[in-house]
Amino acid sequence: xxxxxxxxxxxxxxxxxxxxxxxxxxxxxxxxxxxxxxxxxxxxxxxxxxxxxxxxxxxxxxxxxxxxxxxxxxxxxxxxxxxxxxxxxxxxxxxxxxxxxxxxxxxxxxxxxxxxxxxxxxxx
Numbered sequence: 001x002x003x004x005x006x007x008x009x010x011x012x013x014x015x016x017x018x019x020x021x022x023x024x025x026x027x028x029x030x031x032x033x034x035x036x037x038x039x040x041x042x043x044x045x046x047x048x049x050x051x052x053x054x055x056x057x058x059x060x061x062x063x064x065x066x067x068x069x070x071x072x073x074x075x076x077x078x079x080x081x082x083x084x085x086x087x088x089x090x091x092x093x094x095x096x097x098x099x100x101x102x103x104x105x106x107x108x109x110x111x112x113x114x115x116x117x118x119x120x121x122x123x124x
Contacts, residue, residue, distance in 0.1 A: 012037050015077060023075040024067045028086045060093055061100035
């Protein structure tokens with residue numbers, strides 16, 4: 001979800017309307033309240049201005065995978081404010097997750113196509 005202009009309430013409502021009780025948010029925005037998104041928020045606690053360490057990406061991927069494996073109806077959402085820096089971080093995280101969960105048959109165009117489609121759905 002892209003929360004451009006700080007519109008956290010809109011993203012929160014979008015997720016609640018579509019996935020009530022089945023979503024978990026991995027937050028890339030520093031100033032989101034702990035009660036946002038029905039307390040379904042995982043904080044990354046990483047400085048997006050620094051290159052993430054592989055172990056940090058793996059930890060996030062493992063966390064997302066664990067949530068999704070709990071129930072086939074669960075949804076994982078990465079929330080960003082739409083700034084170029086955080087969008088880059090979200091692309092890196094989502095691309096890493098797709099590779100992490102694949103059986104080695106992921107190509108770069110498929111990774112970015114999937115991310116683009118996810119962004120288009122979230123903003124539509």
